[in-house]
Amino acid sequence: EDQVTQSPEALRLQEGESSSLNCSYTVSGLRGLFWYRQDPGKGPEFLFTLYSAGEEKEKERLKATLTKKESFLHITAPKPEDSATYLCAVESRTNAGKSTFGDGTTLTVKP
Amino acid sequence: DGGITQSPKYLFRKEGQNVTLSCEQNLNHDAMYWYRQDPGQGLRLIYYSQIVNDFQKGDIAEGYSVSREKKESFPLTVTSAQKNPTAFYLCASSIGGEQGARETQYFGPGTRLLVL
Numbered sequence: 001e002d003q004v005t006q007s008p009e010a011l012r013l014q015e016g017e018s019s020s021l022n023c024s025y026t027v028s029g030l031r032g033l034f035w036y037r038q039d040p041g042k043g044p045e046f047l048f049t050l051y052s053a054g055e056e057k058e059k060e061r062l063k064a065t066l067t068k069k070e071s072f073l074h075i076t077a078p079k080p081e082d083s084a085t086y087l088c089a090v091e092s093r094t095n096a097g098k099s100t101f102g103d104g105t106t107l108t109v110k111p
Numbered sequence: 112d113g114g115i116t117q118s119p120k121y122l123f124r125k126e127g128q129n130v131t132l133s134c135e136q137n138l139n140h141d142a143m144y145w146y147r148q149d150p151g152q153g154l155r156l157i158y159y160s161q162i163v164n165d166f167q168k169g170d171i172a173e174g175y176s177v178s179r180e181k182k183e184s185f186p187l188t189v190t191s192a193q194k195n196p197t198a199f200y201l202c203a204s205s206i207g208g209e210q211g212a213r214e215t216q217y218f219g220p221g222t223r224l225l226v227l
Contacts, residue, residue, distance in 0.1 A: 004153075034215065043115075043201050043218030044154075087153060097142065097161055098169065099216065101153035 002027045002092050006102035013078055013109050021073040021086055021105045029093030033071050035064050036087040038104070044087055047073075078109045114138065115219035117202050122224045124189065124196060132187045132222045134202030143185035144203040144216065147171060154201060160185055189224060197226050 003026040013019055025033065032051055036044035048057045050066040057064050061082065063074040073086055085106045089099040115136045124130045136143065142161045146154040156169030160179040174193025179185055189196045200223075203216040 006153075032215075036218075041199075041221070041223075043203075043221050044216075046215060046217060049215050089154075097167075098156060098159060099144075099154075101146075101155075103151070103153040 002090055002095055002100040004088055004090055004100050004102035006086075006088050006105050008105060009103070010106045011108070013075075013107070015079055015109055015111050016077050018074070018076045018078070020075070021107070023071040023073070023088030023102055024069060025071070025088075025090045026069075027090050027092035027094075027100075031091040031093050031096060033066055034089045034091075034099065035071070035073055036089065038085045038087055040085075047086075075107070078107070080109045080111050083107055083109045115202060115204055115217060117200075117219035117222050119222060120220070122222055123227050124224060125227050127191045129188055129190050130224070132189070132200055132202075132224070134185045134187065134219060136183055136185075136202075136204045136217075136219075138204055138206070138217065139182070140204035140206050140217070141182070142205045143179070144205070145169075145175070145177065145185070145187045146201045146203065148199040148201060148221075157187065157200075196224055199223050 005024045007022045035047040038044040048064040053068045055066050061076050065072050085104040087104045089101040118133045144159040145157040155171050157175050158177040160166035176188045201221045202219040205216045
């Protein structure tokens with residue numbers, strides 16, 4: 001069974017204070033790992049897809065990295081508008097066509 | 112402008128009543144999905160469809176039903192058998208991507224279902 005664990009559950013940062021969110025996963029053959037951003041009361045917005053260990057992707061203040069057991073979402077010099085819940089999901093070769101989601105990390109950035 | 116629409120935004124269900132949530136996409140995506148999200152939790156898969164006229168149960172399909180008669184539409188019915196339907200329901204669709212991964216999913220705005 002595919003499993004995804006995100007930590008911490010909640011993270012409070014001051015504006016400009018860089019940090020990282022963790023996504024640990026257990027799958028039988030990773031097909032893809034996905035990061036989404038979700039604002040309250042809205043649908044998730046796609047951020048990144050990572051396919052293999054060592055891969056990195058960046059978008060503005062966000063950078064996602066992947067190892068064989070976990071992924072990190074690094075947030076550099078965050079701004080209040082980065083406040084949201086960040087969701088991690090995986091798709092495995094044994095469950096192709098389905099994603100398993102973690103419970104998310106709620107990030108609050110204070111000015 | 113391409114995207115996924117869900118309606119209604121809010122839906123109220125009475126005891127013993129079946130209700131249907133609408134999901135339409137104009138992205139020409141093959142696959143569509145329904146998820147349920149409870150407060151403070153991630154998304155749990157209810158049903159998914161990878162092609163018209165075919166769909167599979169997800170992890171929490173009991174008390175729900177779907178149809179996929181058209182590529183752009185994937186309605187979800189919450190039946191009276193679903194005893195705890197209050198939740199935020201999200202529809203998504205996906206395209207085939209790099210290395211064949213299909214799960215880069217694009218989400219609709221969601222429907223919040225409440226029980227009267």
